[in-house]
Amino acid sequence: MGRRLIVGNWKMNKTASQGEALVRELARLVTRTDSVDVVLAPPFTALASVRRVLPTDGRFVLGAQDLYWEDQGAFTGEVSGPMLLDLDCRYVIVGHSERRQYFGDRDEGFNKKVGAALRHRLSPILCIGETLAQHESGLTNEIVITQLLGGLASLTAEEIRATTIAYEPVWAIGTGRAATALQAEAVHATIRHHISTTWDAEVANGVRILYGGSVTAANAGPFLASQHVDGALVGGACLDPQSFAKIIALASSETQGFS
Ligand code: 13P
Helix, strand or coil: CCCEEEEEECCCCCCHHHHHHHHHHHHHHCCCCCCEEEEEECCHHHHHHHHHHCCCCCCCEEEECCCECCCCCCCCCCCEHHHHHHCCEEEEEECCHHHHHHHCCCHHHHHHHHHHHHHCCCEEEEEECCCHHHHHCCCHHHHHHHHHHHHCCCCCHHHHHCCEEEECCHHHCCCCCCCCHHHHHHHHHHHHHHHHHHCCHHHHHHCEEEEECCCCCCCHHHHHCCCCCCEEEECHHHHCHHHHHHHHHHHHHHHHHHC
């Protein structure tokens, strides 16, 4: 298993100055990240201020929560890949279920966004996951694979290599009801299998698949110890520096334990 990846998705939380304070505190608590990749994804409005206070040793890198697929032009309210690159973003979240749920975004658009991210050498984190109703109807694998193949349509193996997948069951997001590590492991294995059959086994083995949905410092351990779980996409708990620092520490020690 390779390096784990821990991503903090701040969602629509923290002003630019609050974001600075959060990152200063996090940097005080997390002094090294030698064996884990840590991405902070503040709102667009806080990217510049967070960047100013990021430790210069690369302990944390910046990510954005979305992007538009065109590079520039008359697209009011949107933000493009070149704009994110200019602020030193390395990663960008694409396809979050809140985008599907509240803004009507769909797989076809996510596919274009993944393509735009890759074109600009931003690493896309494609989020996929079923709703509670779909989960209870036994449709989990079907939904997840449809979203996976829709979001990654016509990508080359090389492009998949630069992409991260995040399995985020909608029923687990912000509910305090995380999936079990066993549930996540099973879905992640299915995702990896489909990447292997659609592209190739080597790419499938290398691609990082994160779990997201009510991850906390208290429950992150078993996820991070699972074979097919390569990290976590953390919402609520990343807004609390103590909790996020603990999750990062768990990912670091687990990596060392497994290497
Ligand atoms: P919570 O950790 O708050 O459940 O959010 C998960 C999520 O949606 C991260 O993208």
